[in-house]
Amino acid sequence: MEYKLLTPGPLTTSKSVKQAMMVDHCTWDQEYKGITQEIRQKLLDLAGVTSEEYTTILMQGSGSFGVESVMGSMIGPKDHVLVCVNGAYGRRIVGMCERYNLMYSVYEVAEDEIPKASDIEKILTGDRTISAIAMVHSETTSGILNELEEIAALTKDHSVLFIVDAMSSFGGIPMDVSALSIDFLISSSNKCIQGVPGFSFVLDKREQLEQRKDFARTVSLDLYDQYETMEKDGKWRFTSPTHTVLAFYQALKELDKEGGIYQRYMRYLTNNRLLRQKMGELGYQPFITQYQGPFITSFLYPTQRAFDFQHFYQHLKQNGFVIYPGKISSVDCFRIGNIGEIYPEDIDRLVKVIENYSEVAHVS
Ligand SMILES: *Cc1c(COP(=O)(O)O)cnc(C)c1O
Numbered sequence: 194m195e196y197k198l199l200t201p202g203p204l205t206t207s208k209s210v211k212q213a214m215m216v217d218h219c220t221w222d223q224e225y226k227g228i229t230q231e232i233r234q235k236l237l238d239l240a241g242v243t244s245e246e247y248t249t250i251l252m253q254g255s256g257s258f259g260v261e262s263v264m265g266s267m268i269g270p271k272d273h274v275l276v277c278v279n280g281a282y283g284r285r286i287v288g289m290c291e292r293y294n295l296m297y298s299v300y301e302v303a304e305d306e307i308p309k310a311s312d313i314e315k316i317l318t319g320d321r322t323i324s325a326i327a328m329v330h331s332e333t334t335s336g337i338l339n340e341l342e343e344i345a346a347l348t349k350d351h352s353v354l355f356i357v358d359a360m361s362s363f364g365g366i367p368m369d370v371s372a373l374s375i376d377f378l379i380s381s382s383n384k385c386i387q388g389v390p391g392f393s394f395v396l397d398k399r400e401q402l403e404q405r406k407d408f409a410r411t412v413s414l415d416l417y418d419q420y421e422t423m424e425k426d427g428k429w430r431f432t433s434p435t436h437t438v439l440a441f442y443q444a445l446k447e448l449d450k451e452g453g454i455y456q457r458y459m460r461y462l463t464n465n466r467l468l469r470q471k472m473g474e475l476g477y478q479p480f481i482t483q484y485q486g487p488f489i490t491s492f493l494y495p496t497q498r499a500f501d502f503q504h505f506y507q508h509l510k511q512n513g514f515v516i517y518p519g520k521i522s523s524v525d526c527f528r529i530g531n532i533g534e535i536y537p538e539d540i541d542r543l544v545k546v547i548e549n550y551s552e553v554a555h556v557s
Contacts (some may be wrong), residue, residue, distance in 0.1 A: 197515045197539055201333050201361050201489045202256075202384040204533030206444070210388060213443035214436040225435065226427035228442050233423070235445050239454060240363075240378070240396050247370070248402065250395045250420045253413075253434060256360045256381035257285060261395025262416045263356055263361040263377045264289040264327070266409035267401070272354070273322040275300055277308035277344075280334030281520050282358060286327050293410050298323065304335050304521050307484050310343035317351050325354035331362035331486045334520045336479075336528065338362070338486030345373040354401065360384055360393075360490050364448065365532055366458045376401045382437055385457065385488070387533055388444040391437030462487040464531035464540050472529075472542040475551055480526050491519055491526040495551075502527055505550060512546040 198205045218225045233249040239249065252259045256463030264286060268274060276286050278301040290297035299318055302308055308328060317323055325347055331338050341357065348355040356377045359368065363378065370378055378396040382388040387459030395416060402420060407462035409415040413431065422430045451457055465487045469479055472492060494500045502518060505527070509516055531540065 194513070196510060196515050196535060197535060197543075198515050199530045199535065199543065200515060200517045201528075201530040201532060202265055202381070203390050204383065204530065205535060206387055206440070206536050208388060210440050210443050210447065213439045214389070216436075216439060218435040220429065220433055220435060221277050225438075226437060229423065229427035229429065229433070232438070232442055232445065233427075236394055236396065239448075241397065242371045246398060246400075248399055248420065248424070250374055250397060250416055250423060251429065251433075251438075252393050252395065252416070252419060253391070253429070253431065254393060255390060256358075256384070256393045257377040257415060259381060259395055260286060260358055260360075261289050262393075262411070262414035262419070263379060263395060264295070265293050265411045266375060266416045267356075267405045268293070268295050268325065269405060272296065272324045273298070273320070274325045274327055274356075275313070275316060275323045275353075277313070277326065277328035277339075278302070279306060279308060279337065279339065280304050280329065282332060282334060282360070283327045283402065286329075286358065296322075296533060304332075304523070305337065305481055305483075307339045308344065310340075310347055314347055317347060317353070318519055323351075323353060325356060328358070330357055330359040330368075331366075331488055333361045333489055335367060335481055335491050336486050336489040337481050337484050338366075338488075339484070341368075341373055341375075345375070349374050358478040359519045361532075362486070364454060364457065365461050365488060366486075367454055370396060382441045382444075385461075385532055386441065386444050386448060388441035389437050391434035392441075458487065460522065460536070461532055463537055465490065465533055468529060468531055468538045468544070471540070472547070475544070475548055478549075480521060480524065484548065485519065488532050489517075489528055489530040491521060491528050494525040494527070499555035508542075508550045509546060512549075514546060515545050 363380035383390040406417040517528040
């Protein structure tokens, strides 16, 4: 049975994106390598940066592989990374620092709060060895959207590297990557660009990339090595996910057709507002009250009656929707994503299904 994925990636893709995968490509083929190069350029265009200042590197694997390629091959032995954490994805970066034995510190706030520039400034002035800040933009754990501007300004003032996991936000919200002076921005094929899973991409400031080419602690995820090969003619170092690349190429065209990032952002925002408003009318409270992002929402389990997530999930699935379990450490939540090939009429339909469920659950 066909259903809509209301999950933050993999998500519901268009028929034409799926259709684009019906071709077997050779990785050495000139046309295929040309597609890789076009994708790299297109991602720079979307970020609003020049190819003099930035380059895009595509990396096999899921989004975390892209984050790990940055943490594992761009951080030097003298670096000290400050990781800002307000959810599981921030914590995953800490896990990478730990595993690679990097010098790091953690600045953690509650999952419904955002990292504050004023706190970070104190940490930076208190410890002059900190040379990099790593943080998540849209914390998919809760759906909170972290603010980047003031923290970006600090990284500039203190000349520290700025690494941003923009996995679930890039392509779905306007971002001025150059003005934010982001050195490494990571995202993946299966989120707001609306492709299928299989690779991640890193927007890299060329200057930093060149200075950091000798720091790799990994072969497969060596970002600089991948760059050197890809920069020549679009060849990936090792086997690339050819079908995924074709789907992504198509997804980029469809992003253009929709009108670009701003138009997509408006659609996501409309979906999200509609979802939260209608769920509110049914009595479902969101976990995030301030700084809610437009991509995914965590809803608290209802307290007025017993609530069984599995039962709820099955009811929704039978009616054509798949949602996500919660990921907040302290409270029981479920999550509903509103990105992908999802429109307000889908949200309307979903809410009717949930309303229906609430009535059934109420009676029984
Ligand atoms: C999806 C996501 C990732 C990557 O997760 P994968 O399962 O490795 O693709 C990393 N960070 C954030 C914020 C995400 O939303």
